[in-house]
Amino acid sequence: MGFDIHILGTSSARPTGSRQVSGSLVVCDDGVAIVDAGEGFQSRFAVQRRRMKKFGDTQIKVGRVDVLCLTHGHLDHTWGVLPWLHTLSLDKREKPLLIIGPTSSQVLDSLLSNSKLPEDISNSDLIIQWRSWHQLGGTSKQLGFPVRWILGDVENDRWIELMPDSNSVVELEKMPQPKGWSENKIKALATNHTVPSCGWHFSSKGKRGKFDRLRAAELKLTEAQRAGLAKGENQTLESGEILSASEFRGPDSGVISVVLSGDTSEMSKGITSMDNCDVLVHESTFLDEWSEHAKNYLHSTASGAARTALSSGTKHLVLTHFGARIKGAEEMLSQADQELEGSQVTLSAASDGDRIHVSDSGKISHHYWDEQGWSS
Numbered sequence: 001m002g003f004d005i006h007i008l009g010t011s012s013a014r015p016t017g018s019r020q021v022s023g024s025l026v027v028c029d030d031g032v033a034i035v036d037a038g039e040g041f042q043s044r045f046a047v048q049r050r051r052m053k054k055f056g057d058t059q060i061k062v063g064r065v066d067v068l069c070l071t072h073g074h075l076d077h078t079w080g081v082l083p084w085l086h087t088l089s090l091d092k093r094e095k096p097l098l099i100i101g102p103t104s105s106q107v108l109d110s111l112l113s114n115s116k117l118p119e120d121i122s123n124s125d126l127i128i129q130w131r132s133w134h135q136l137g138g139t140s141k142q143l144g145f146p147v148r149w150i151l152g153d154v155e156n157d158r159w160i161e162l163m164p165d166s167n168s169v170v171e172l173e174k175m176p177q178p179k180g181w182s183e184n185k186i187k188a189l190a191t192n193h194t195v196p197s198c199g200w201h202f203s204s205k206g207k208r209g210k211f212d213r214l215r216a217a218e219l220k221l222t223e224a225q226r227a228g229l230a231k232g233e234n235q236t237l238e239s240g241e242i243l244s245a246s247e248f249r250g251p252d253s254g255v256i257s258v259v260l261s262g263d264t265s266e267m268s269k270g271i272t273s274m275d276n277c278d279v280l281v282h283e284s285t286f287l288d289e290w291s292e293h294a295k296n297y298l299h300s301t302a303s304g305a306a307r308t309a310l311s312s313g314t315k316h317l318v319l320t321h322f323g324a325r326i327k328g329a330e331e332m333l334s335q336a337d338q339e340l341e342g343s344q345v346t347l348s349a350a351s352d353g354d355r356i357h358v359s360d361s362g363k364i365s366h367h368y369w370d371e372q373g374w375s376s
């Protein structure tokens with residue numbers, strides 16, 4: 001199926017009449033990942049599930065959610081987490097849930113040495129929020145299902161696990177992947193915001209083309225000949241005819257990848273260090289007229305998002321996280337478009353409920369939501 005990204009909120013900082021705050025789903029064959037869950041997330045998730053049931057081609061079951069990836073600790077990205085965890089508990093979830101988010105190297109050091117948190121830590125650092133959620137019932141023991149709490153210093157690729165029920169912290173060798181995921185991988189990308197932050201990168205492993213069993217059966221090949229062809233070795237038949245292994249496989253599907261940026265200034269290192277990305281969903285809080293604001297608050301303008309797309313091998317850029325002053329997305333689109341002129345990068349702007357799909361073969365489509373269903 002590739003990746004289906006559901007964008008459930010496209011407003012920055014606070015909800016407006018037509019846009020809610022951040023929260024997205026990334027659906028793939030392995031399961032569902034949630035990226036950020038701002039205020040009201042679980043209601044929007046429920047609405048989207050009903051829409052999928054009525055208009056969609058697949059259903060998104062809550063039980064398929066394996067991982068919650070947070071981009072940073074600002075409340076418009078996190079305030080919906082704890083209520084949603086409580087609902088999972090009421091629904092008697094048993095399946096483990098992985099929760100991953102960024103913090104600073106100083107916070108990791110103090111947690112590992114069991115000392116006080118740094119004095120200058122922001123109230124929005126995830127460690128502060130997570131500790132308060134744990135006090136309010138957000139631990140495996142209190143929720144009744146296993147939750148793993150993973151914090152990372154993304155830039156230095158250092159990871160720890162908090163175990164609130166035993167009040168301990170363990171250092172990890174690497175960032176864990178969701179349990180049972182075999183075809184797709186998640187990676188954190190360092191971004192640049194007023195608190196520790198990261199973007200989230202999802203990639204498929206790519207699949208080998210299908211073996212032509214029918215033809216192998218028609219030719220009455222032996223088990224050894226079949227196995228050889230399947231491994232990529234040409235086979236010589238008794239008649240002297242040579243069978244080329246490449247003719248027995250359909251085309252391979254390449255690696256596909258999608259990135260959701262979270263809040264960040266333009267050209268953040270983690271994102272521009274990529275050389276290939278099918279879809280980049282990037283924040284675009286301000287128009288160019290407010291580029292000073294973007295610089296001061298470490299957000300991006302629409303054209304800044306476009307510059308980031310150009311430097312990261314992106315094929316399609318989706319703008320989101322619009323400031324409350326932005327009425328429609330047209331101006332955003334035209335400023336980003338100007339920056340992308342002459343490039344191959346395509347562009348769209350997200351509204352709440354939209355889906356962006358990348359197929360296994362890399363075909364990209366933006367499906368716009370309205371009350372009649374989705375249209376491309």
Ligand SMILES: [Zn+2]
Nearest residue numbers: 012013076263
């Ligand atoms: Zn935000």
Ligand SMILES: [Zn+2]
Nearest residue numbers: 072074193263
């Ligand atoms: Zn923020």
